[in-house]
Amino acid sequence: MKQPEISKDLFNHLVDLAALQLNQQESDYIFLQLNHQLSAIQELKAIDIDPDVPIALHGVPYPVKRSPALRPDKVESCEDSSAILSEAPQLEDGYIVVPDIPHTTLE
Amino acid sequence: MEICNLSALEIRDLITSKQVSAEEVLKAHLKRIDQVDGRPGKINGKAISLEDKKKVHAFITRTEKKAFSQAKAVDEKIANGEYPGILAGVPVTVKDIFCVKDTLSTAASRILANFKAPYTATPVARMENQGSVMLGKVNLDEFTYGSSNESSAYQPSPRNPWNTERVPGGSSGGSTASVAAGEAPISLGTDTAGSIRQPAAFCGVVGLKPTYGRVSRYGLIAFGSSLDCPGPIARNAQDAALMLQAIAGLDSRDATTANFPVPNYLAAIKKDIRGKRIGLSPDYFRIAFPDADSDTYDQQEVPPAIRDAVLQAAAVYQDLGAHIVEDVPMPNTRFGIPVYFVISRVEAASNLHRFDGVKYGYRTQEVNGELKTLYRRSRGKGFGLQPKLRILMGMYVSAAQYSEQYYRRALRVRTMIRRDFEHVFDPNGDYRLDALLTPTTPSTAFPMQDVYGNSVLMQYADQLTVPANHAGIPGISFPGGLDKDNMPIGVQLLGPDFREDTILQLTHAYEQATLRADWRSNRPQVMEELPHNDEL
Numbered sequence: 016m017k018q019p020e021i022s023k024d025l026f027n028h029l030v031d032l033a034a035l036q037l038n039q040q041e042s043d044y045i046f047l048q049l050n051h052q053l054s055a056i057q058e059l060k061a062i063d064i065d066p067d068v069p070i071a072l073h074g075v076p077y078p079v080k081r082s083p084a085l086r087p088d089k090v091e092s093c094e095d096s097s098a099i100l101s102e103a104p105q106l107e108d109g110y111i112v113v114p115d116i117p118h119t120t121l122e
Numbered sequence: 123m124e125i126c127n128l129s130a131l132e133i134r135d136l137i138t139s140k141q142v143s144a145e146e147v148l149k150a151h152l153k154r155i156d157q158v159d160g161r162p163g164k165i166n167g168k169a170i171s172l173e174d175k176k177k178v179h180a181f182i183t184r185t186e187k188k189a190f191s192q193a194k195a196v197d198e199k200i201a202n203g204e205y206p207g208i209l210a211g212v213p214v215t216v217k218d219i220f221c222v223k224d225t226l227s228t229a230a231s232r233i234l235a236n237f238k239a240p241y242t243a244t245p246v247a248r249m250e251n252q253g254s255v256m257l258g259k260v261n262l263d264e265f266t267y268g269s270s271n272e273s274s275a276y277q278p279s280p281r282n283p284w285n286t287e288r289v290p291g292g293s294s295g296g297s298t299a300s301v302a303a304g305e306a307p308i309s310l311g312t313d314t315a316g317s318i319r320q321p322a323a324f325c326g327v328v329g330l331k332p333t334y335g336r337v338s339r340y341g342l343i344a345f346g347s348s349l350d351c352p353g354p355i356a357r358n359a360q361d362a363a364l365m366l367q368a369i370a371g372l373d374s375r376d377a378t379t380a381n382f383p384v385p386n387y388l389a390a391i392k393k394d395i396r397g398k399r400i401g402l403s404p405d406y407f408r409i410a411f412p413d414a415d416s417d418t419y420d421q422q423e424v425p426p427a428i429r430d431a432v433l434q435a436a437a438v439y440q441d442l443g444a445h446i447v448e449d450v451p452m453p454n455t456r457f458g459i460p461v462y463f464v465i466s467r468v469e470a471a472s473n474l475h476r477f478d479g480v481k482y483g484y485r486t487q488e489v490n491g492e493l494k495t496l497y498r499r500s501r502g503k504g505f506g507l508q509p510k511l512r513i514l515m516g517m518y519v520s521a522a523q524y525s526e527q528y529y530r531r532a533l534r535v536r537t538m539i540r541r542d543f544e545h546v547f548d549p550n551g552d553y554r555l556d557a558l559l560t561p562t563t564p565s566t567a568f569p570m571q572d573v574y575g576n577s578v579l580m581q582y583a584d585q586l587t588v589p590a591n592h593a594g595i596p597g598i599s600f601p602g603g604l605d606k607d608n609m610p611i612g613v614q615l616l617g618p619d620f621r622e623d624t625i626l627q628l629t630h631a632y633e634q635a636t637l638r639a640d641w642r643s644n645r646p647q648v649m650e651e652l653p654h655n656d657e658l
Contacts (some may be wrong), residue, residue: 033501034494054578062538064535070530072610077378103482
């Protein structure tokens, strides 16, 4: 295999940004597969794209007449908010409990 | 005739004409599940035994209590002379990627293993409103990320009812396996790159990916939000039409549903197909596999058995009076997978950021750090390999410094793929096609563990199905024969936006014309050894 596109350092940076924790076996497998996938998409770079071709965020066009009408901007109460809150792993007095959120200074 | 081998339409008609009760139908299907399914998938389940290898393992969660209550409600409505709905008493399975209120909704992932949905997905609610009886939630690749079901956190993963040493395909493999094995006549699946059509082809059933926006995604645990389509899996076109009738249409809870009339699909499919223009494209008869070691592409013709099944279907259509148009150019087909590798990963990474161990789902027990440690540990333990791989890939190709060469470029190639279809379906154009006829998959079902682990090769199982997802158009896979190993071959029809009626009509016409074909007398392996029971 040629030089991997993603270096180990960049890979570890991505893992950190993605808020993931990987064991060694996972890290080795994903690092290899990620580079395989990037090799597979190199073909994209070679495609001759006419400068006029726009991006497509959806395949099917959405003219206004085919889009659903916007809902009125009014508050609707939740039928059973306790059912939603009860899914939280840790709850206290209707608040979701999390560990410390350390103070950080934005750069 | 055995109840479990009847179609959804036949079951509905027998129930509404009081020849059989919804409860009897339910019991027959529960018995079939007991006979063929084996133990349901579990997290950290025991090792897979030789006995396990002979079973289907379609289910994650069986919902018998709910099913009996729904069946009873249908029987009561009929007894009281009330209208019971178009799916009255029809047993269904639901891919475990849909939220169903008060039911475990796991996405086949450890991170949602304890999640009981507080609401029901629109397509499921619509089936329930039409009288369906939900047997349970069926297995899939984790978060739908795969084409074999082997990546499910819930093991044993489903096996192919035609040969339990083979994969059922994916990601709606639990759905297609349950329908092929007679555990349910219809199932609700989703298709992001071929996840309805590819497993339908592998399991010898019909799978329909509707037009994007035809069926609501509300309550579907999202993967690629611009590509995901819920759709029906059935044993014939009529049942797929019946189910689509129930689930299609505008939904105020999904702003991408289309405000476009829903036709009467069951009436439409019986129409004559004379004069229909059906295209064959050489670009769908060859496949490309990348070689990761050399960075080269191997171009190959699709296997002869698959090519011949498609050409035979074309001959059937010609005999029925359709016009076959050859050499239709679809030059951007081969870019479908590289484009998908980019777009779907970006969307997946975005969608998976919501799982953080705070609001719902799995939370690590090792809470002795700060919030980010909680995120990292919860996501690290909760996600399997495939979600992690997709998150990292999506973040990389959409990062500011790489976005232009990958993500934005992929979105522009997506336009080119869409234009291929617009060109050949244009009613005033050179080709004026009603449908494009293609193979569904580049192979029949492969052996378990043959491809799993190679994430690139696995993705290429979808290369003939994924262009329809990029373009948003509808596609259907239907059985078109068996290969030398007695494994089903899928044939695909792709149609213009919102013309599900046309591709269902063409599928139905093929089924009627080949009713007596020799291969139709073969049955899935798991059904061969069944005692006869529950005859009507």
